[in-house]
Amino acid sequence: MRFVVLLLLSLTSIAVNAELSYDLLDKLTDSPHTLQGDFRQEKTLGEIDAVIVSEGQFDYQRDEHIRWVTEKPIADELVMTPDLIISRQDGENALTIEADTNPTVKVMSTIFFAVMTADWYSLSDYFFANGQQSGQDWTVTLTPRNDVLKNSISSVELAGDKLLREITLLERNGDQTHIVLSNLNQ
Amino acid sequence: MSSRYLVKALAAGWLLTLLALVVLALFQRPVIDTSMMSLLPASEQQPIVKAASEKMGGQFSKRLLLLVESEDKTLRQRQVKRLAAQLTDLPEVASVTWQLEGARLRQIEENVFPYRYALLTDDIAERIDAGETQSLRQRALAKIISPLAGGRGDLISDPFGLLDSWLAEGTDDIQVVADEGYLQLKKSPSTYLIIVELAADAFSIATQQAVLNAYQPLSPDMAEQGVSIQSAGLLIHAHAGAEQAQKEMSTIGLGSLLGIVALMLWVFRQWRAVALLLLPIVVGCTVATAIAFLVFEQVHIVTFAFGAGLIGVAIDYALHFLCERQVHRRVIQRILPGLLLGLVSSVLAYAAQALTPFPGLRQMAVFSVAGLIAAWLTVVLWLPLLARDDASSSFKAAKWLTNWQSQLPSFNDHPKSIGVILTILTLVSLGLIYNGQAEDDIRLLQTSPPALLEQEKRVQNLLGYNSSTQFLLLPCQQLQSCLDKERAVKPGLEAMQSAGLIERYRLVSDALPSIKQQQQNLDRTAKLYQKELAALFEALGLSNSVLQSARETFDSASDRIMLPASNEGEMFSTTDAQIISSLPEQKATVISFASSQTLSDADLAPLKQQVPEVILVDQVDAISSLMHKYRQHISVWVSFSYLAVFLILACRYRIAACRIVLPPMLASIYTLAVLMVLLPGINLFHTIALFLVLGIGMDMGIFLTETRQARQTWLAVTMSVVTSLMAFGLLALSQTPVLVHFGLTVLLGLTFVWILATLLRQTHTQGESLEAVSSRL
Numbered sequence: 001m002r003f004v005v006l007l008l009l010s011l012t013s014i015a016v017n018a019e020l021s022y023d024l025l026d027k028l029t030d031s032p033h034t035l036q037g038d039f040r041q042e043k044t045l046g047e048i049d050a051v052i053v054s055e056g057q058f059d060y061q062r063d064e065h066i067r068w069v070t071e072k073p074i075a076d077e078l079v080m081t082p083d084l085i086i087s088r089q090d091g092e093n094a095l096t097i098e099a100d101t102n103p104t105v106k107v108m109s110t111i112f113f114a115v116m117t118a119d120w121y122s123l124s125d126y127f128f129a130n131g132q133q134s135g136q137d138w139t140v141t142l143t144p145r146n147d148v149l150k151n152s153i154s155s156v157e158l159a160g161d162k163l164l165r166e167i168t169l170l171e172r173n174g175d176q177t178h179i180v181l182s183n184l185n186q
Numbered sequence: 187m188s189s190r191y192l193v194k195a196l197a198a199g200w201l202l203t204l205l206a207l208v209v210l211a212l213f214q215r216p217v218i219d220t221s222m223m224s225l226l227p228a229s230e231q232q233p234i235v236k237a238a239s240e241k242m243g244g245q246f247s248k249r250l251l252l253l254v255e256s257e258d259k260t261l262r263q264r265q266v267k268r269l270a271a272q273l274t275d276l277p278e279v280a281s282v283t284w285q286l287e288g289a290r291l292r293q294i295e296e297n298v299f300p301y302r303y304a305l306l307t308d309d310i311a312e313r314i315d316a317g318e319t320q321s322l323r324q325r326a327l328a329k330i331i332s333p334l335a336g337g338r339g340d341l342i343s344d345p346f347g348l349l350d351s352w353l354a355e356g357t358d359d360i361q362v363v364a365d366e367g368y369l370q371l372k373k374s375p376s377t378y379l380i381i382v383e384l385a386a387d388a389f390s391i392a393t394q395q396a397v398l399n400a401y402q403p404l405s406p407d408m409a410e411q412g413v414s415i416q417s418a419g420l421l422i423h424a425h426a427g428a429e430q431a432q433k434e435m436s437t438i439g440l441g442s443l444l445g446i447v448a449l450m451l452w453v454f455r456q457w458r459a460v461a462l463l464l465l466p467i468v469v470g471c472t473v474a475t476a477i478a479f480l481v482f483e484q485v486h487i488v489t490f491a492f493g494a495g496l497i498g499v500a501i502d503y504a505l506h507f508l509c510e511r512q513v514h515r516r517v518i519q520r521i522l523p524g525l526l527l528g529l530v531s532s533v534l535a536y537a538a539q540a541l542t543p544f545p546g547l548r549q550m551a552v553f554s555v556a557g558l559i560a561a562w563l564t565v566v567l568w569l570p571l572l573a574r575d576d577a578s579s580s581f582k583a584a585k586w587l588t589n590w591q592s593q594l595p596s597f598n599d600h601p602k603s604i605g606v607i608l609t610i611l612t613l614v615s616l617g618l619i620y621n622g623q624a625e626d627d628i629r630l631l632q633t634s635p636p637a638l639l640e641q642e643k644r645v646q647n648l649l650g651y652n653s654s655t656q657f658l659l660l661p662c663q664q665l666q667s668c669l670d671k672e673r674a675v676k677p678g679l680e681a682m683q684s685a686g687l688i689e690r691y692r693l694v695s696d697a698l699p700s701i702k703q704q705q706q707n708l709d710r711t712a713k714l715y716q717k718e719l720a721a722l723f724e725a726l727g728l729s730n731s732v733l734q735s736a737r738e739t740f741d742s743a744s745d746r747i748m749l750p751a752s753n754e755g756e757m758f759s760t761t762d763a764q765i766i767s768s769l770p771e772q773k774a775t776v777i778s779f780a781s782s783q784t785l786s787d788a789d790l791a792p793l794k795q796q797v798p799e800v801i802l803v804d805q806v807d808a809i810s811s812l813m814h815k816y817r818q819h820i821s822v823w824v825s826f827s828y829l830a831v832f833l834i835l836a837c838r839y840r841i842a843a844c845r846i847v848l849p850p851m852l853a854s855i856y857t858l859a860v861l862m863v864l865l866p867g868i869n870l871f872h873t874i875a876l877f878l879v880l881g882i883g884m885d886m887g888i889f890l891t892e893t894r895q896a897r898q899t900w901l902a903v904t905m906s907v908v909t910s911l912m913a914f915g916l917l918a919l920s921q922t923p924v925l926v927h928f929g930l931t932v933l934l935g936l937t938f939v940w941i942l943a944t945l946l947r948q949t950h951t952q953g954e955s956l957e958a959v960s961s962r963l
Contacts, residue, residue, distance in 0.1 A: 041333060047340055048732045054331040068333060073725050076328040085334065089324050108334040125259075125366075146366040151292055173340060179333060 022120040022129055028138055030162045030186070031118040035060040037184040039068070046174025058181075060116045080109045111142075111156065115164050127156065136161045197567045204469060204560070211476035217390045218428050219484040237768040238659050238776055239805055245763055248280075250382040250397065250419035253645055256412055257376050263368060265404075265413045266378050272400045273382055278393045280385035284378070286364040295353065301748040302349040303711040303740060304704035310351060314710040322346055323718040327725055342736045345722060346714060355696075361650035373648050384421065389484060394425040418645035423634045427922075430635070431487045434920045442913040446501075449908060453583040453901065454508070462569055463504045466561040470500040474557030482549055488871070488924050489549045499532055499878075500561030502885040502906045507569050509584070509902035510893065518570045523838075524892035529562045531834060531888065532881040535827040539877065544816055547874070554881075584901040591900065597946050604945055612852060615859035622858070625867030626814040628806055631923045650690070655805040656785055658777035660797065665750060665765060668775040669700035671797050678792040679777070687789055691779040694764045704747045715740055813870045820873040824854070824880065831884055839891055845946055846891055850883025853938030860934055871927040878928075879935030882910055886943055895948055907940045 036059040043052040056070040068078040077088040114123045123129070123142060126149060131140030142156040150172070157168040163184050169177040252269060256262040270284045298305065306314075313322055326346045344350075362369045362379055369379040386393040398421075405415050443464075450460040478485045503525055511517045533555050540551035597604045634642075660675070662668040672695040679691050695703070715737065723733045750765070764776040777800075785802060793800050828851050835843035854876045861868050886903040893899040910932065917929030 041331065043331065045341055048342060048728070048735075050341075050726075050728050050732060052331060052726050052728075070328075070331055073331070073727070074324065074327050076331065078328075078332060078334070080334075087325075087328050087332070089328060112333070175340070177333065 022124055024131060024133060025118065025120045025129075025138065025140060028133065028136070028162070029118040029120075029160065029164070032060075032163070032186040033062045035116060035163070035184060035186055038182050040180050040182070042178045044176040044178070046176070062117055066112055066116060080112060082109075082113065085109060115158060115167060118164070193567070194571070197571055200563050200567045204473065207473055207476045207480075211479045214479045215390065215392055217387060217484040218431075218490075219389045219486045233768045234661050234766060234772050234774050235659060235801060235803055238657075238766045238774060238803060239808075241763070241766055242657060242776065242778075243805070247388045247420040248384045250384060250388075250417060250421050251645055251649070252380040252382065252401070253371070253374075253377050253416040253418075253648065254380065254408075255374065255377040255414045255416070258412065259376075261411060261413060262376070262378055263366070265408055265411075266368060266380060268404065269380055269401050269415070272404065273380075273397070276396055276400055278384060278386040278390075278396045280383040283381040283383075284369060285367045286369060295349070298353070298748070299343075299349060300743060300746050301704070302344050302352070303744055304707045304747050305352045305699065306348060306707045306710060307351050307355045310348065311707060311710055314714050319714050319717045322714060323722045323725075326718075326722055330726065341723075341726075341728070342732065343739050345719065345736055348711065361648070371648050373650065377648065379649070382419075387484070388419070388421040389424045389428075391428055394421055394428065397421060398425060416641055416645055418642045422638060423642070426634055426638055427487065431490070431922055431925075434922060434925065435490060438913075438916040438920065441916050442909070445912040446909045449905060449912075453905060459508055462508060462572060463501060465568065465572075466504045466564040467500045469564040470557040470561030473560035474553045477556040478549065478553045481552055485553075486546055486549055487922075488546060488928075489553050499558060499881050499885060501909050502528065502882065502889070502903070503562055503565040504569065505902040505905050506889050506899065507565050508573070509898040510896075511573060512584075513896070513898050518566060521889075521892065522566070524889050525562065525566065527835070527838065527892075528885040528888045529558060531831045531884045532558055534830055534834070535877055535880050535884070538823050538827050538830075539820075539874075544819075547816075547820075550874070584897045587901055587904060588897045591944060591947070594944055596944070598948060608852065608942075608945075612855060615855045618859040618862050619855065622862035623867035624814065624817060625865070625869055626810050626817060628809045628813055630869070631871075635921075650780070656781070657779065657803050658790075658793070659766070659774050659801040659803050660777060661772065661774040661799055661801065663771050663773065665773050665775070666700050666702070668765075668773060669695040669698065670702055671799075672775060672777070673700070673703060674796045675777070675793045675800060678796055679779075681792050682789065687783070687785065688779040688781040691777055692764070693777055694775045698748060698750060701747055701749075708744055708747075711740070712744065817868070817870040817873050820870065820876075824873065824876050827877070827880055831880075835888070842891055846884060846887030849887060849939045849942035849946060850880050850935075852942055853883060853935050854879050856938045857931055857934040861931065864930075869927065871924050872931045875928045875931035876935065878910075878932050879939060882906065882936060883939040883943075886939060890943065890947075900947075903943070904940065907936050910936050 036057065039056060039058050041054045043054075044050075045052065053072075054070050055072045056068070058066065058068050060066045064081065066080045068080070070076040070078070075089065079086045079088070110122060110126065114120065120129075126145055127142035128145060129140050129142055131138055137159070138161070139157065139159040142158070144150045144153050144155075152172055154170040154172050156170070157166075158164060159166040163181075163186075165181055167177075167179040167181075169179075171177075254262055254266050254269065256265070266284050270282050273279050274282045310322065313319065323346075329347050329350075330341070330345075361372050363372055364370070365375070365378070369381075371377045371379060382397070384393065384397070388394070401415070408415060447460055447464075450463055451457070454460065475485075475490075478489060506521060506525065506528075507517060510521050514520055536551050536554040536558070538551075539547040540555075595604060658675075660668050660671050662671060672693045676693065676695075679688070679693075682688050683691065699707070719736060720733060723736070764778065766774040766776060768774075784804070787802055790800060790802055828847060832843055832847045835846055839846065857876070857879065858868065858872070861872055886906065889899050889903055914929045914932040914936070917925050918933055920926050920929065
């Protein structure tokens with residue numbers, strides 16, 4: 001069955017050359033049902049030449065949520081569901097964003113869900129992909145397809161093996177967010 | 187010899203005038219108005235309310251919304267582009283909006299950016315006032331370290347993300363989001379929106395055709411591909427109204443014409459006579475239409491409906507001429523006094539309408555008077571030249587009619603019984619009218635087909651607005667004080683919202699706070715910076731120099747206040763649309779709201795407590811009450827017309843004038859009574875139709891009296907009534923409520939007129955010649 005799907009996918013991808021990398025990613029990566037691990041995020045703010053580091057854990061349940069629990073520098077919990085994003089501090093819901101009302105947030109949560117689940121094709125709506133592979137390791141660069149996204153995002157770089165290991169988001173204003181995932185447990 | 191020459195010269199002169207009128211009218215672009223609203227004057231409202239109503243109505247009337255729905259995104263996008271391309275270049279279209287360009291979005295943000303410290307959401311302002319600045323710092327921290335980017339501000343220019351919060355709240359009630367640059371509906375992600383702003387009048391038939399022809403032919407092809415288009419906007423309804431009315435006019439017009447021709451043929455047994463009868467009608471209608479288009483920018487559909495009634499009056503003259511001709515030669519001199527009186531009384535009755543401050547009635551008056559005079563001139567100037575000396579052939583019909591009529595009871599034979607019956611009927615009718623109901627709600631005259639209204643409703647639901655014609659108006663002398671007053675009513679609006687009275691509302695001050703409020707906000711931001719900025723930067727591990735430059739950035743912009751002009755060009759901004767200026771010192775802001783119910787002044791009590799001058803404007807209600815008022819006016823006018831006509835007629839006929847005036851007058855009373863019984867209530871248009879009953883009924887009485895009720899005259903007036911009944915009987919089958927009201931009233935009225943005239947006829951002297959009457963006068 002999976003073979004048939006792959007065959008179909010590769011057939012369609014012949015027509016759309018730019019999306020070839022999505023097929024490649026699909027072949028190379030696992031799509032886990034659950035995933036937990038640690039993260040370390042470095043936000044480089046171009047303008048002031050400062051780096052803000054945050055660390056914590058995340059866990060992921062397919063089709064349900066991604067929990068992004070920051071421990072340093074402050075305790076903050078971010079819960080993303082396919083259509084809602086809730087930020088909690090000290091158990092209080094500090095901020096709830098309906099993904100529908102905020103296009104940028106929607107795109108970002110789509111990216112998160114897509115990369116976590118290795119659901120690469122849902123990214124194709126938003127990005128052109130261009131990647132390289134060496135053995136099991138791969139890197140891919142996503143560039144936005146439409147104006148609205150281009151407004152805020154220059155590109156997104158992903159790297160991994162069976163699982164995603166690194167995400168780098170380059171913003172238009174020169175800011176850069178580099179996330180490294182480690183101690184991954186499926 | 188010279189009089190013969192004069193007659194021909196006059197006839198030729200009339201022909202030239204006619205041609206000139208038609209040629210002039212052909213240069214006008216026909217604009218047919220189908221809006222019931224435009225029949226009514228709006229001038230009785232306060233100027234500021236009127237200005238607001240016009241502005242709000244104008245925005246509504248110029249906008250056409252198209253929704254393109256398909257599960258297939260690529261297909262959907264392609265069709266949106268295709269539709270937009272079809273519409274963009276039309277001269278009738280001012281703009282087509284179907285995409286949100288990234289550059290445009292950035293522009294909006296850049297426009298507001300300089301004022302970020304003065305623009306605080308209510309939530310942030312309240313937290314600062316309550317001393318809960320710490321929570322704002324926490325929130326800012328969380329946002330900065332959040333892996334979900336999308337922050338617009340940066341750490342130096344806006345570390346607390348004030349602008350972000352402001353912009354996010356501003357887009358809260360917008361039901362459209364950008365989807366790859368297309369306008370996607372939040373409530374239906376598989377649907378894109380196209381907004382078409384018209385450059386021309388939505389009621390112009392040329393505009394309707396140009397716009398609809400640009401995209402409607404694509405619709406079957408799209409449906410085949412699984413793409414559906416839904417549309418909403420005044421243009422759609424105006425087009426449906428005009429189309430329906432045109433269709434009905436043509437089928438009803440054609441139907442009544444065929445009926446009339448058949449009747450004429452049966453009576454006169456020659457085509458020539460039929461042609462002579464139709465000629466004044468055609469000329470009358472042509473001249474009336476030409477003059478209406480020349481005098482008025484838009485001609486209302488109701489004017490044409492009323493004009494159909496002209497057929498009945500115009501044919502009177504021709505019938506009278508032709509029937510009399512069967513008996514006498516040199517007929518025109520003989521009947522000229524009667525024709526002239528008939529014309530004068532009808533013209534007076536119709537012209538009376540022009541004196542009312544009622545645009546629709548004025549138009550009808552001009553239309554009717556022009557048509558009547560033209561028909562009359564045609565009969566008097568052309569028919570004697572065109573008619574040949576044919577053998578009489580209508581006498582068969584006249585005889586048949588006389589025989590039939592002679593079996594009917596008459597007042598002369600049974601004065602007591604008929605007198606009693608009529609008195610009782612009249613008293614009962616007057617009682618019914620006195621206790622009768624009126625139904626002045628303009629919504630009952632809504633002519634759009636249910637399917638279109640349904641579609642409009644669906645589109646409105648998807649876009650999250652409703653068709654409420656209510657809004658609140660906050661008058662003031664300076665815009666700034668309006669904005670401050672808005673702040674004062676806001677808690678009341680919140681309360682109404684939580685009570686479920688309104689769903690959403692939109693304030694100008696939410697997008698453009700008053701200067702006073704912005705100054706307060708600047709103080710709040712200063713407080714926030716002073717208390718939390720250092721702590722925030724410390725938590726992030728940022729250096730002192732960064733803190734310093736963030737402070738300096740604030741200091742350098744801490745007096746920037748957004749003024750009305752700097753808010754221009756904002757996408758989806760309604761602030762311009764919501765600010766009303768009438769006189770230099772008269773301004774107002776519109777508070778628009780969505781509600782599923784009709785609000786009353788009592789619902790506004792919490793608002794009025796805060797700001798007593800707030801006005802609830804209800805356009806539908808205003809128009810309905812105007813309908814009410816004018817219904818009463820017209821009733822009075824009709825009565826005055828009877829009195830005026832009676833006085834004129836009394837000069838010539840003395841007491842016999844009663845015999846002329848009574849049938850249409852009583853008929854009108856009986857008609858109203860029957861309508862009161864049949865319908866939930868009568869409205870303005872029933873009373874307007876009574877003018878037609880007056881006009882046709884008067885002609886009938888005058889001609890009958892002039893010829894001392896000669897049988898050929900009876901034939902003429904009976905045929906005139908029957909032709910009018912054909913025209914109006916069919917009108918009662920219309921789908922357009924206004925036409926039904928007209929048709930039914932005239933149908934009943936003329937039937938009563940004929941019955942009453944028959945009852946009141948003079949049986950013993952019937953057939954006596956005019957000479958006999960004149961000799962007695």
